[in-house]
């Protein structure tokens with residue numbers, strides 16, 4: 687099995703958004719950094735980082751197509767987005783039952799408060815109103831440079 691992750695091309699955005707509609711996820715604007723996981727050359731899932739403010743993003747839109755689940759595609763998408771988005775701070779709004787998946791990638795539960803960007807707080811409230819499953823607020827900060 688070959689699993690690789692790459693950036694979505696501009697011509698694939700409409701396709702990606704039609705896949706997101708299947709799971710009632712918001713469509714991505716062209717400004718999102720969207721990644722595609724491919725299993726043996728076939729598209730298997732999507733993930734994205736939305737730019738929030740300088741150095742800050744929101745990682746989400748994790749959707750592995752049903753026939754490709756359980757082989758690590760979401761873990762690879764998360765690692766790719768963390769390493770390639772080049773943002774020091776990433777927020778994430780995962781469903782509660784996926785806590786362990788995101789903690790394993792370095793995300794920690796985060797208290798809502800004035801240090802959290804308004805856009806992230808608004809999306810968190812929106813998600814909790816929209817989806818039946820509780821949605822967490824998590825954050826991952828870059829490690830300080832080694833001196």
Ligand SMILES: CC(C)(COP(=O)(O)OP(=O)(O)OC[C@H]1O[C@@H](n2cnc3c(N)ncnc32)[C@H](O)[C@@H]1OP(=O)(O)O)[C@@H](O)C(=O)NCCC(=O)NCCS
Nearest residue numbers: 709748749750755756757758759760761779780781783787
């Ligand atoms: C959640 C989802 C992205 C997982 O994708 P996946 O490629 O099958 O996940 P992976 O194979 O990379 O598994 C990664 C880890 O997450 C865990 N995991 C996956 N689905 C899980 C679930 N429904 N509940 C709890 N843990 C789960 C796996 O057990 C695995 O843990 P391990 O490393 O300790 O074995 C996929 O089921 C999906 O697209 N669901 C519908 C959309 C959705 O809910 N997206 C998440 C939004 S926050």
